[in-house]
Amino acid sequence: MSIQLHNIAKHFGRTQALEPIDLDIQDGELVGLLGPSGSGKTTLLRIIAGLESADTAPTAGRILFGERDVTHVHVRDRRIGFVFQHYALFRHMSVFDNVAFGLTVMPRRERPSKGEIRARVLRLLEMVQLAHLADRLPAQLSGGQQQRVSLARALAVEPDVLLLDEPFGALDAKVRQELRRWLRRLHEELGFTSVFVTHDQEEALELSDRVVVMSNGRIEQIDTPEALYRAPKNRFVFEFLGEVxxxxxxxxxxxxxxxxxxxxxxxxxxxxxxxxxxxxxxxxxxxxxxxxxxxxxxxxxxxxxxxxxxxxxxxxxxxxxxxxxxxxxxxxxxxxxxxxxxxxxxxxxxxxxxxxxxxxxxx
Amino acid sequence: MRRVGDAPAIRRLLITAAVLLSALFLLLPLVAIFAQAFSQGVAVFWTNVSNVYTLHAIGLTLVIALLTIPVCLVFGVALAWLVTRFRFPGRRILQTLIDIPFAVSPVVAGLVYLLLYGRGGWIGSFLDGHDIQLMFAWPGILMVTIFVTCPFVARELIPLMQAQGTREEEAAVTLGASGFTTFRRVTLPNIKWALLYGVILTNARAVGEFGAVSVVSGAIRGQTNTLPLHLEQLYQDYNAVGAFSSAALLALIALLTLAAKAALQWRATRREAFS
Missing domain, CATH: 2.40.50.100 (RNA polymerase II/Efflux pump adaptor protein, barrel-sandwich hybrid domain)
Known part of the structure; x- marks a missing residue:
């Protein structure tokens, strides 16, 4: 599902977190929001998710998922999957129950049967290679495993778009590398539209089809990793993308x-x-x-x-x-x-x- | 190398002091209560406890506690939720206001209620016109008890909910959960131990409250006498054994409460160690 943002801006009190932004994300694209902390990338992601609302004055922005205008649609009805930096797994539920959560809270009419939920959750856990840990509590897993559970949980409800907030930020270098590769593969396999936030230029360049470089609540450049690296539009982009x-x-x-x-x-x-x-x-x-x-x-x-x-x-x-x-x-x-x-x-x-x-x- | 404060002499001194003080100020009085209560035998103790006025006082005290707990529970959860999950002007002030019942002397609280809701009070005179009497009756006792106990649950929950943050709830909502489902399946399980602990503290205080209740109750035997007030009356009547029998009951409730609290803590730490 494509994502279109028109004129999305955000103020927190008097500070402007986002200048009015337009952004088009194609169906099936994997887009990285890259920027230093305070650049507004997480705010933008949370606005796409509906966890934060964009400014309505002076002019209201619009968010479209495909043809569907979701500007005023509540998070729970936007059909998104959201992966948090610190996993945000339900700590008192087993891995299985975590992944099943989205399915079990569906309205009774749409909710799959118990057996179907079980089959789907196990399939997802197999996909993230954690089926053998289904009965564990989140605290008993490593960071990388927790993040995979969190991903499976987000994918369980078959979201239109998958949003990831610094998904690998809390992991050590080796696990991060592994998960990146694995996310890339998963994305190629399932073809979901995905936006992720990172402050790690290497991660952004390696994972994304296109990278949105942000600073101070502004989009500096939107381009493919290659174009971005070869032809940075301005000094900020050049300096942020590598050592100088x-x-x-x-x-x-x-x-x-x-x-x-x-x-x-x-x-x-x-x-x-x-x-x-x-x-x-x-x-x-x-x-x-x-x-x-x-x-x-x-x-x-x-x-x-x-x-x-x-x-x-x-x-x-x-x-x-x-x-x-x-x-x-x-x-x-x-x-x-x-x-x-x-x-x-x-x-x-x-x-x-x-x-x-x-x-x-x-x- | 020795750690700071680990000198054997100092350690022994501190442990001795702690044990001695605990024995002198905590254990001894407790033992004395039961010793006094049973000083003339179990039969006398039993007669005192099964006295009709004592039984009524026990009943009233328990009813007040039972009514107070749900009110404080709902109030505490709502307040903690409000303060930790929303940003609004006056949030800080509200957090300070929660502590007023702790900061104010219970007697003062009782007096204020009397002033407001008593027959000559601002609200009381209006109610009196409609034949509603709050003070010197059980509703008044309930009101001041709620006043003095209402911070316990909120105070237990706020730091915990602040530390846990909103991420899990956000995750639940992104997965399509309604507000109530999120509360029931995500928030509540995460705070249930703190909640229970808050209830135990609320109960302990509600049962034992003296100052505020004594001002608004009128202490009419068999009508508005709670157990602590009854105890005091017996003592004023030179019925030491009777007073200590009631005291023994109160102490027993306190001990049970503490045991419940210890059991909860033990379970919680065991769960943590397990996970």
Whole structure:
């Protein structure tokens, strides 16, 4: 079921939590709401769910599920599934009763028979691989298991849309990774329309068909993960989606200078700030004409697919981070205290609030 | 390394002090009550207890307690629900108001009720015109008892409901549950132990209340005398054994209440340990 939001805004007292927002979510889409805390993403999700109501003045917004206008429909009649960050399982009920809850509270006319409920719940528990724990209480399960129960509970009522509020936020890294993959698979299998909230850019980029980046109650950009990463619309999106190195300086005659650092740039004269991702910084033992960025290695982290090298220099306000392939790391014999030269493979600039990656000359 | 406050000398001193004080101030009086009550034998005790006025006092006390509990239960749950589940102006003030019956001396409470609902009072004079008498009758006793006991249930529930938050209820509603179903199947099971505990405290206080009741009851023997008032009258009449027989009854009710409370706590901790 598609979701359409028109002109949805929200105030809490005098503070504006959401500026008027329009958002179209396609049928079967998995959309991530990404933003730092206080960006309004959870508020937006709760408004879609009906757990929070949008402003009605000055102009009332509208929420549509498919053709159905649900703006004034109560949560319990919206046919949504909601998964809470801290699971919100009914602590005094067994896993089975938790999942069955939505079915047992249906009006008598629509309620499936006892046997049917039992069969459905067991099927769902099998789907989340927890059938063997059906009689346990929530407190006897691990966080990951509880979240799977919570998901099964939400899916039991066959909701039109599934809404997840930081579903993996309270779990440790490994379980989170596992559950993400598993949610993705489940979504492909069942094809439900789903919106989830996260502050973890990796999670948003990995899971979503499209990502809605939010800050300060505003939508900054809506795009596919790839487009978002390759062409961030503004500086906020660029900075939020990954680690960033800053290079500030003054451009004169096509040369950016900052202390004893120099970089050939094809830009008009004036103050500039260039942004680089860690993988866009190449390290070499020598400098080239037009690229003179001397740095000192201050820290090395070998864990992971690439070596993370922290760099400092007099001309840098904050240290840079560069990722280096293990092969290059060994070839350059990088060690702490070593002096090297940084070579930007590419850099970004958001002077006029648009992303424009540029190839660095002579790289 | 020794932990703070774990010096053996200090520990022994504190334990001795605690045991000594408990024995002196709690246990000894309790023993004394029963000793006095049975000082002239079981037969005399029984005669005193089965005295028609004593029986009436017991009956009235229990009826008042039985009427008070449901009122406080409903009031307490509603208030706790209101304060923990909604945000509205005046919420803080309301939470403070709940404590007034605790803060005010029961005698003062009784006097205020007398002032308002007595024959010459603002509301009382109107009621008197319609031949309704509240003060110096059982309705008055009930009213002040409710006044002094009404915070117990709410006080037990509010911190618990605040700690539990609203997530489970929200979850229930997203799954299609109606407000009543949510309360019955999600909220109530989560608060039932605190609720029972609140009822036990309410009961203890309702049975034992003296100050407020003594002001509004009139203490008419066989009519408006509750057990604590009856006890005091007997004592004033130099009937020590009779007074202590009633005291023994009150102490017995208190002990039963405490036993019930301990049993509940034991069950609750066992449940927690189990899960």
């Amino acid at each position: 190195n800053h290079l500030e300086g003054r451009v004169q005659d096509g040369m950016l200078r900052c202390g004893d650092a120099q970089l050939n740039v094809n830009l008009p004269d004036g103050d500039e700030e260039l942004l680089l991702r860690p993988h866009e910084v190449r390290l070499a033992p020598s400098f080239e004409s037009g690229v003179h960025l001397p740095v000192t290695v201050t820290a090395i982290s070998l864990v992971g697919a690439e070596v993370r090298v922290e760099l400092e220099a007099d001309w840098l306000a904050a240290p840079w981070l560069a990722t280096v392939r293990h092969a290059d790391f060994e070839r350059l014999k990088i060690h702490r205290g070593q002096r090297l030269y940084a070579h930007p493979r590419q850099w970004h600039r958001f002077k006029d609030e648009t992303a424009r990656p540029r190839q660095a000359p002579a790289s």
